[in-house]
């Protein structure tokens with residue numbers, strides 16, 4: 001019977017070549033380590049394939065194609081594009097369609113009060129303690145304690161590094177101070193990661209990185225005014241409501257109603273848009289159509305009766321005035337009734 005102690009001694013004294021299995025194992029471990037580093041760096045930021053972000057449905061009329069052509073042209077000219085327009089006019093759908101046209105991954109970011117520099121760029125996710133065991137030579141177990149600072153990149157860093165198209169929706173809802181890091185991205189092609197320690201504190205902007213930002217017109221409540229120095233670096237494309245034909249096609253693509261019904265809904269939407277001070281976007285037309293498809297309410301001639309149209313449009317638009325007192329809702333009801 002072989003004495004265990006002596007076997008260890010013998011083995012320790014012999015130079016052992018790593019077996020093929022050991023080599024394969026180490027290679028696999030390295031691959032895994034690389035993959036998990038990438039996941040870690042990307043944090044929760046998904047990199048979408050361009051075809052995944054195509055809005056569904058997406059209607060392309062001359063008006064839509066012309067706007068998207070302008071956006072795509074400016075992106076090709078390496079200019080960040082800022083889509084500005086009223087709520088529900090189609091900015092997000094256009095931004096995603098233009099992003100999908102580029103054959104690059106897409107990173108999505110939603111602006112709001114909570115977005116600060118860290119949320120854009122990344123942060124330390126705490127220290128991670130792990131033990132490294134060296135069992136290369138059987139019988140020898142060398143342990144080393146390593147504490148590694150984990151840094152997790154957020155959407156801007158991921159997009160800049162990967163050469164993605166960043167779609168930054170409702171950009172003007174975020175605190176303008178958070179956007180200081182954007183200046184050097186667009187001006188010098190460098191992203192600084194404040195808070196990051198070590199040599200890779202900055203990232204060189206990938207040549208294929210592009211940004212499409214969307215904002216409601218600045219007069220809308222709750223929107224911060226962004227610094228001029230930054231706005232100056234964007235191309236501004238105004239996205240107004242589409243022409244009636246495009247709106248009809250859009251509403252018809254979303255809701256299964258007859259062409260006559262869709263035409264009546266779009267005509268009513270556009271009349272209310274002109275008559276009321278509140279924003280009556282294409283989204284409102286789609287929502288009204290969704291309701292009308294359920295409530296029906298056709299008269300003897302097969303047309304929507306006015307009373308049903310009034311009720312549905314009042315319900316759709318009430319959230320825009322609710323909270324400002326009951327009299328505003330009464331006012332809305334009578335203005336809708338006058339228009340329809």
Ligand SMILES: Nc1ncnc2c1ncn2[C@@H]1O[C@H](COP(=O)(O)OP(=O)(O)OP(=O)(O)O)[C@@H](O)[C@H]1O
Nearest residue numbers: 057058059086087088089090091092093250282283
């Ligand atoms: N070309 C299009 N084809 C199909 N649907 C569209 C198109 N453009 C806009 N829409 C639809 O119209 C509605 C409003 O569009 P979107 O959300 O893009 O507007 P927005 O201007 O980004 O709105 P908000 O300012 O509220 O974010 C959505 O339901 C969207 O799907």
